Amino acid sequence: MRFRLCLSPFLLAAVALGSAAFAVTTYTFAQSFPNRPIRLIVAFAPGGGSDTSARIIARKLTELVGQPVVVDNRPGAAGNIATEIAVRAQPDGHTLLWGFSAPLVVNPSLYKNLPFDTEKDLAPILLLASSQYMLVVHPSVPANSVKDLIALAKSQPGQLTYASAGVGTPHHLAAELLKNRAGLDIVHVTYKGGGPASVAVMSGEVKMHFGSFASSLPHVRAKRLKALALTGPRRSPEAPELPTMQEVGFAGFDVRSWFGVLAPDGTPNAIVTRLNREFLKILAMADVREALKKIGLDVSGSTPQEFAAHIKAEKAVWAKVIKDAGIKPE
Numbered sequence: 001m002r003f004r005l006c007l008s009p010f011l012l013a014a015v016a017l018g019s020a021a022f023a024v025t026t027y028t029f030a031q032s033f034p035n036r037p038i039r040l041i042v043a044f045a046p047g048g049g050s051d052t053s054a055r056i057i058a059r060k061l062t063e064l065v066g067q068p069v070v071v072d073n074r075p076g077a078a079g080n081i082a083t084e085i086a087v088r089a090q091p092d093g094h095t096l097l098w099g100f101s102a103p104l105v106v107n108p109s110l111y112k113n114l115p116f117d118t119e120k121d122l123a124p125i126l127l128l129a130s131s132q133y134m135l136v137v138h139p140s141v142p143a144n145s146v147k148d149l150i151a152l153a154k155s156q157p158g159q160l161t162y163a164s165a166g167v168g169t170p171h172h173l174a175a176e177l178l179k180n181r182a183g184l185d186i187v188h189v190t191y192k193g194g195g196p197a198s199v200a201v202m203s204g205e206v207k208m209h210f211g212s213f214a215s216s217l218p219h220v221r222a223k224r225l226k227a228l229a230l231t232g233p234r235r236s237p238e239a240p241e242l243p244t245m246q247e248v249g250f251a252g253f254d255v256r257s258w259f260g261v262l263a264p265d266g267t268p269n270a271i272v273t274r275l276n277r278e279f280l281k282i283l284a285m286a287d288v289r290e291a292l293k294k295i296g297l298d299v300s301g302s303t304p305q306e307f308a309a310h311i312k313a314e315k316a317v318w319a320k321v322i323k324d325a326g327i328k329p330e
Helices: 009-032 049-065 077-087 101-110 146-155 170-182 194-203 213-221 269-283 286-294 304-325
Strands: 038-042 069-073 095-100 122-137 161-164 187-190 208-212 226-230 256-264
Touching: 038 049, 038 077, 049 069, 049 095, 049 122, 049 256, 049 269, 049 286, 077 095, 077 101, 077 122, 077 256, 095 101, 095 122, 101 170, 101 256, 101 304, 122 146, 122 170, 122 194, 122 213, 122 269, 122 304, 146 226, 161 170, 161 194, 170 187, 170 208, 170 304, 194 208, 194 213, 208 213, 213 226, 256 269, 269 286, 269 304
Parallel strands: 038 069, 038 095, 161 187, 161 208
Antiparallel strands: 095 256, 122 208, 122 226, 122 256
């Protein structure tokens, strides 16, 4: 026996009226947004490059929306603390996450039982900017190209050391990707941050390192480090002589730190769209582009949908690298 659900014309009209009222309410809410200060959660302590870039953007957003945008620094647990705070916030656009690549696409494969899902519990707004890394070695290392370095490492299995800023950091994963793709036996040495890792290579304590482009370039120019390649998809105008890892034979090798803005899942689409529009205006400002360039960031910009696809694709890449290398959190 089949039953048919019959709705009276009055009930259908009520449902339609309710849907229309909801749409009007959402639109009105978006139009009045923001009606109080916006909190921008940053997973790093004040003073670093991540915090600096967030404050550059926050000042401009304050001017555009007419409400203070307050940077809330919540460092710790490899970015998981900041992410969880953002996930649990009211989804009304007044709490945003200054999303960093590692917590969003690496940590889900590195840490078990995270109390959030970075794809399901956050609403991407846009990809803001990215920064590539530079493969550097101590000047005494007898290698002037990536090919030379690979040959050297294969001639001395288990002898060549590389520094990183910690397990699961981009410095570490870039080296593991090279190790995996080239079939190398090289030894990981961890330090408490990218700065100490770079110092270790300059002193000769460790032989190689994937350092941040902005911090490594001055040392390369001063001959304290020797640069072999970049990890992004294209050469940098700041160092046009350096090839990319893709150019030297590693197709698809693309390791960059990036920043984006996300909101808690459930944030109205109208507000996500409004914020996307405001952030794109900021990225188009010449003074902002110059300020970000000075700290080693390349301006990106995207739609919310493009940013969501980017997160999904990168999670898959690093899940494989972490699994293949057997990487575990410290």
